Amino acid sequence: MTKAITVSGLHKSFGRTHxxxxxxxxxxxxxxxxxxxxxxxxKSTTIRVLLGLLRADxxxxxxxxxxxxxxxVEAHRRIAYVPGDVxxxxxxxxxxxxxxxxxxxxxxxxxxxxxxxxxxxxxxxKKGRTYSKGNRQxxxxxAAFASxxxxxxxxxxxxxxxxxxxxxxxxCVTEERERGRTILLxxxxxxxxxxxxxxxxxxRKGRTVETGSLADLRHxxxxxxxxxxxxxxxxxxxxxxxxDLDVRGHRVRLQVDTDQLDAVLRQLSESGVRSLTxxxxxxxxxxxxxxxxxxxxxxx
Amino acid sequence: MTTFTGTGVLLRFSLRRDRVLIPVWxxxxxxxxxxxxxxxxxxxxxxxxxxDLVSQLQTNASFRALIxxxxxxxxxxxxxxRVGVYAAALAAAMSLLIVVRHTRDEEESGRQELVAxxxxxxxxxxxxxxxxxxxANAVLALLITAGLAGQGAPGALxxxxxxxxxxxVFATMAAIVAQLTESARLARGLTAAVLGAAFVLxxxxxxxxxxxxxxxxxxxxxxxxxNQRSFxxxxxxxxxxxxxxxxxxxxxxxxxxxRRDLGMSFLPTRPGPPTGRLATVGALAWRxxxxxxxxxxxxxxxxxxxxxxxxxxxxxxxxxxxxxxxxFERMGGRNGLTDAFLASMVDxxxxxxSLYIVASVLRLHGEETSGxxxxxxxxxxxxxxxxxxxxxxxxxxxxLIMLLAGLGFAAGYGRQIGPVLGAxxxxxxxxxxxxxxxxLLYGLAPRLAPAAWGxxxxxxxxxxxxxxxNAPRIVLDLSPFGHLPKLPGGAMEWGPVCALLALAVxxxxxxxxxxxxxxxxx
Numbered sequence: 135m136t137k138a139i140t141v142s143g144l145h146k147s148f149g150r151t152h153x154x155x156x157x158x159x160x161x162x163x164x165x166x167x168x169x170x171x172x173x174x175x176x177k178s179t180t181i182r183v184l185l186g187l188l189r190a191d192x193x194x195x196x197x198x199x200x201x202x203x204x205x206x207v208e209a210h211r212r213i214a215y216v217p218g219d220v221x222x223x224x225x226x227x228x229x230x231x232x233x234x235x236x237x238x239x240x241x242x243x244x245x246x247x248x249x250x251x252x253x254x255x256x257x258x259x260k261k262g263r264t265y266s267k268g269n270r271q272x273x274x275x276x277a278a279f280a281s282x283x284x285x286x287x288x289x290x291x292x293x294x295x296x297x298x299x300x301x302x303x304x305x306c307v308t309e310e311r312e313r314g315r316t317i318l319l320x321x322x323x324x325x326x327x328x329x330x331x332x333x334x335x336x337x338r339k340g341r342t343v344e345t346g347s348l349a350d351l352r353h354x355x356x357x358x359x360x361x362x363x364x365x366x367x368x369x370x371x372x373x374x375x376x377x378d379l380d381v382r383g384h385r386v387r388l389q390v391d392t393d394q395l396d397a398v399l400r401q402l403s404e405s406g407v408r409s410l411t412x413x414x415x416x417x418x419x420x421x422x423x424x425x426x427x428x429x430x431x432x433x434x
Numbered sequence: 435m436t437t438f439t440g441t442g443v444l445l446r447f448s449l450r451r452d453r454v455l456i457p458v459w460x461x462x463x464x465x466x467x468x469x470x471x472x473x474x475x476x477x478x479x480x481x482x483x484x485x486d487l488v489s490q491l492q493t494n495a496s497f498r499a500l501i502x503x504x505x506x507x508x509x510x511x512x513x514x515x516r517v518g519v520y521a522a523a524l525a526a527a528m529s530l531l532i533v534v535r536h537t538r539d540e541e542e543s544g545r546q547e548l549v550a551x552x553x554x555x556x557x558x559x560x561x562x563x564x565x566x567x568x569x570a571n572a573v574l575a576l577l578i579t580a581g582l583a584g585q586g587a588p589g590a591l592x593x594x595x596x597x598x599x600x601x602x603v604f605a606t607m608a609a610i611v612a613q614l615t616e617s618a619r620l621a622r623g624l625t626a627a628v629l630g631a632a633f634v635l636x637x638x639x640x641x642x643x644x645x646x647x648x649x650x651x652x653x654x655x656x657x658x659x660x661n662q663r664s665f666x667x668x669x670x671x672x673x674x675x676x677x678x679x680x681x682x683x684x685x686x687x688x689x690x691x692x693r694r695d696l697g698m699s700f701l702p703t704r705p706g707p708p709t710g711r712l713a714t715v716g717a718l719a720w721r722x723x724x725x726x727x728x729x730x731x732x733x734x735x736x737x738x739x740x741x742x743x744x745x746x747x748x749x750x751x752x753x754x755x756x757x758x759x760x761x762f763e764r765m766g767g768r769n770g771l772t773d774a775f776l777a778s779m780v781d782x783x784x785x786x787x788s789l790y791i792v793a794s795v796l797r798l799h800g801e802e803t804s805g806x807x808x809x810x811x812x813x814x815x816x817x818x819x820x821x822x823x824x825x826x827x828x829x830x831x832x833x834l835i836m837l838l839a840g841l842g843f844a845a846g847y848g849r850q851i852g853p854v855l856g857a858x859x860x861x862x863x864x865x866x867x868x869x870x871x872x873x874l875l876y877g878l879a880p881r882l883a884p885a886a887w888g889x890x891x892x893x894x895x896x897x898x899x900x901x902x903x904n905a906p907r908i909v910l911d912l913s914p915f916g917h918l919p920k921l922p923g924g925a926m927e928w929g930p931v932c933a934l935l936a937l938a939v940x941x942x943x944x945x946x947x948x949x950x951x952x953x954x955x956x
Contacts (some may be wrong), residue, residue: 178956185812187954207816215812221805223722224619227706237713238813259705263542263617274809287812 137196138163138285138316139184144193146179146340153179155340156193161318166311168331169320176340177320178218181289184318185215198285211240214278218290218320220270222262228273229258235277247280253302268294279306286310286317292326304329356389356423358413359398364406373397384408440554444562448536449569456570459528463574463597467521468581470513477757481507486754488512492644494747499641500740502660510585510665514593519636522659523629525574525601529567530608530625536563538612538621541697550696560609560691564684567605571598589665592673596659599676603655604629606683613690616699632656655679715815719823723794727831730790734783734835738842738858741779745847748775764901767920776843776854777920778901783839784861784915785897787832791869792890794828799876799883802955817950825873825942832865853922860921863934864914868893870941877948880955 139161146154154176161167171177182188184197186206195202200209214235222231232251236242251258254272265273271294278286292300307330310317321327327334328348335345344351356377363384370386371379375394380387390398395412402410449456478484484507491497491504504515537560540546546559578594579587608625615621632654639651640660651657655676662672694700712718749771752758759771766777798821801807811820840858844851872886893913900910910916914937917930 182808182954182956187808187811187956189951189953207814210812211814213812215809217805217809219805220809223806224617225706226712226721227708227710229708230706230710230712233710234712234718235809235813238715238810238815240814257705258708261703261706264703 136163136199137161139167139195139197139318141180141184141195142193144180144183144195145191146176146183146188147191153340154183154190154193157337157340158342158345159335160345161316162333163316164311164314165332166307166317166319166330168327168334169318169337170322170324170327170334171320171337172322175337177337178289179340180337181215181287181318181320184287185210185213212284213287214239214281214283214285215287216271216274216278216289216291218293220267220274222265222270222273224261224263226262227259228256228262228265228269231262231273232258232277232280235274236281239281239283241282242277242280243282247276250276250279250306253306254299266294268296268299271295272299275303275306279310284315286315288317289320290322291319292321292323300326356419357392357395358387358389359395359402359410360385360387360412361402361410362386362408363402364408367402367405369401370398373401437555437557438561440552440558441561441565444536444549444554444558445565445569448532448562448566452532452535452566452570456528456532456566456573459524460570460574460577463521463524463528464577464581466524467513467517467578467597470517471509471582471585474509474512474516477755478512483755484509484512487751490747490751491515494751495641496740496744496747498644499637500744502636502640503644503646505645505663506666508585508665510582510589513582513585514589514664515660518593518596518659518664519633519656521578521597522600522656523633525571525597526604526629526655527626528570529601529605530622530629532567532570533563533605533608534612534618534621534625536566537609538615539618542616542618544697546696557688557691560687564605564609568602571601571605574598574601586665588668592662592668592670593664595673596662596664596676599673599680600655600659602680603676603683606680606687609687610683610690613687613694614700616697616701616703636660715810715820715823716826718810719797719827723797723824723827723831726790726793727827727834730787730831730835731838734787734839735842737783738839738844739846740842741783742843742846742848745772745775745779761901764904765897767924770923773850773923774920776847776850776922777857777924780839780843780854780857780861780921781897781915781918783858784836784865784918785894787836787861787865788868788890788893790835791828791832791865792872792886794831795825795869795872795876796883796886797824797828798873799880802880805956808954808956811954818946821946821949825869828869829866832869833859833862836862836865850922857921860918860931861915863931863938864918866938867914867934867941870938870945873945874941874948875945877945877952880952 137160139159141157141159144154144157145152157176157180159169159180169177169180179188183190183195184202186202186209189203197209198212202209222228232247233242236247254276256269256272256276260269271291275291278288292303295303304326307317307319319327319331331348333345333347334351336343363386366384367381367386370376370388373394375391376398377389386402388398478487488504488507502515502519505511540549540559549559575594575598578597579590582590582593604625607628608621611625612621615624633656635650635654636657639648639654639657640646642648643651646657646661651661658672658675661669663669690700712721752762752775753771762771762774762778765781766774807820811817836858837855840855843854843858847854868890871889872883875886876883893915896905896910896913897915914934917934919925919927919930
């Protein structure tokens with residue numbers, strides 16, 4: 135598989151702040167790649183470098199096989215971009231803006247445009263100044279999904295959408311993947327990434343801290359288990375990988391490293407299990423734990 | 435809680451937000467009015483000179499249309515005549531901006547929703563906005579009355595109250611219009627159009643009569659001001675017209691405001707087309723700037739017609755007055771008064787055209803800082819092509835409006851058509867230098883780009899006031915306009931014209947190179 139985006143050792147400073155500090159990113163062609171990080175981690179800066187809007191201080195970047203700074207126009211023919219905060223022209227209707235963006239890229243699929251406007255419940259006759267934040271976002275999303283391109287770069291695209299529209303968005307992303315398009319989806323909404331992405335890169339303070347499939351990353355996480363037992367539990371505290379153990383009579387709550395789950399379950403069933411709930415790790419926990427660990431390491 | 439609860443808090447808040455805006459408007463207006471007696475004293479020092487001036491003014495319909503009739507030969511009466519209409523227009527503009535800013539602007543931005551959810555009555559916002567305008571106009575009346583008291587206290591009071599009266603008429607007018615439109619920009623535009631109509635009515639009336647008695651003049655609040663006859667046996671009862679108009683308009687505004695929901699309007703925005711034909715950045719730039727190009731084109735053509743029509747009368751007026759003639763000659767050259775007047779008017783329009791080019795080039799800056807440029811540049815559009823789309827309109831548009839001004843002179847004056855047209859087009863080279871400086875600032879240091887306004891205003895003041903103050907050559911040469919040959923009348927000099935063109939090209943190239951290399955600001 136060829137790479138749609140390759141980035142290595144990217145550095146970018148604004149005055150004294152280092153927004154990017156040796157960032158790496160690889161996006162395979164045809165995958166949905168989650169680009170995760172807390173606010174201020176450098177997600178938008180990376181995307182702007184990839185679009186040739188900012189010039190990197192050092193490091194290498196290629197988008198669709200081209201240099202994003204020197205060969206921007208050619209690369210952009212095959213790219214659709216949705217910014218996190220969409221501003222429109224006051225006097226242009228949503229429909230006019232959608233068509234303009236489409237034509238400024240590689241062209242627009244009229245059937246798909248009509249279908250998307252319908253699904254996103256967008257009124258294309260309203261003027262730019264009268265749209266709400268969510269509706270402005272929809273204008274940019276419809277333009278991007280209906281454009282005839284190979285790569286979609288979406289920077290926190292659902293920030294103004296309600297839950298129903300988020301579902302429409304998720305279905306659209308899935309359809310795009312089935313069409314063979316590549317999507318870079320930046321987000322701090324973790325459930326969205328979990329649902330949609332083949333692979334994830336987690337960045338923090340301008341560096342990539344983890345990259346891989348969700349399965350690859352699960353070793354970093356813990357499963358929460360709570361159980362009601364027939365008798366008092368024993369031996370749990372000595373098992374490797376068990377954390378935050380809380381025993382109250384016959385009730386047990388604990389967290390366990392996911393690769394040690396089997397041993398814990400065997401130990402629990404020895405005491406007789408009456409009820410059991412186990413919560414799979416969410417990306418949110420993965421996220422939290424990851425940064426917590428890093429901070430602890432830094433503190434030491 | 436009454437419908438007015440919270441008015442006091444909102445008023446203090448409004449005045450705090452306008453703590454720069456209002457003083458600047460007041461200072462500019464007061465300076466213009468209060469400096470006039472001195473200027474007139476230098477130009478027309480003796481009663482005989484003034485009597486001569488007045489007798490000529492009364493017989494010239496173009497001057498009456500532009501400025502209004504004059505009722506007495508005293509310095510006070512001449513001051514009220516010379517600045518009345520313009521000071522009133524400034525007061526009206528200030529008032530309508532204040533009111534729209536604190537009513538429709540707040541609603542459109544959504545901030546009003548937050549305010550209205552607090553301990554605030556339904557009528558509090560409108561009341562606070564009108565009171566803020568009232569405070570500003572009261573201070574204006576006070577400044578004018580105190581400043582002109584030396585010319586006669588009753589006249590000064592009458593004139594000050596008249597200016598404030600015009601201000602409040604347009605404040606309450608703006609309050610009505612703000613109920614009608616959903617867009618604050620449209621509300622400002624419509625109220626300004628009413629102001630323009632008031633000017634035209636008064637001008638039409640005054641061109642037919644020389645004592646302000648035309649019915650058309652009486653239809654205009656600007657006409658009421660001149661009909662107060664400040665410093666010339668004041669007619670105090672005219673002030674009652676202002677009071678009545680303000681009261682009626684305020685009642686209408688409150689009635690309308692009480693009958694609608696927050697954020698709604700009586701003239702809802704018309705929907706746009708569901709599909710668009712815009713396909714290039716060039717088409718987009720034209721769509722964004724065409725309204726302004728149209729407005730400037732009409733304005734410059736009409737200005738050409740009006741100044742062209744005034745030329746003969748102005749030359750006659752100035753001929754007998756040494757001081758005034760010298761000022762015109764410093765501005766327009768020593769080649770006969772008619773030519774000097776034409777040249778100085780062409781020069782003035784050139785200076786004003788630099789405001790157009792600064793505004794137009796800074797569209798790039800506005801598009802970039804608002805975040806609208808970013809998704810466009812993320813399409814298959816190079817930065818140079820994007821910049822070129824707006825720059826074509828900026829540089830081409832400034833040539834267009836100067837050409838139209840030249841055609842206006844041809845229509846209004848009818849002689850010397852070729853030389854005047856040529857003179858107008860020569861101004862374009864200096865205008866382009868200003869455009870080039872603006873682009874250079876934007877390309878290299880986008881944060882400093884708005885400073886181009888400061889440069890344009892400095893050049894404007896240098897060109898307008900420099901000759902009147904007899905400023906030394908070296909100071910006047912700081913402005914690109916100082917290097918242009920004085921045409922018509924003077925000798926054509928290609929050297930400086932080519933140098934200005936070369937400089938403009940250099941500045942544009944530098945600006946574009948900077949833009950291509952730098953990060954986009956977000």
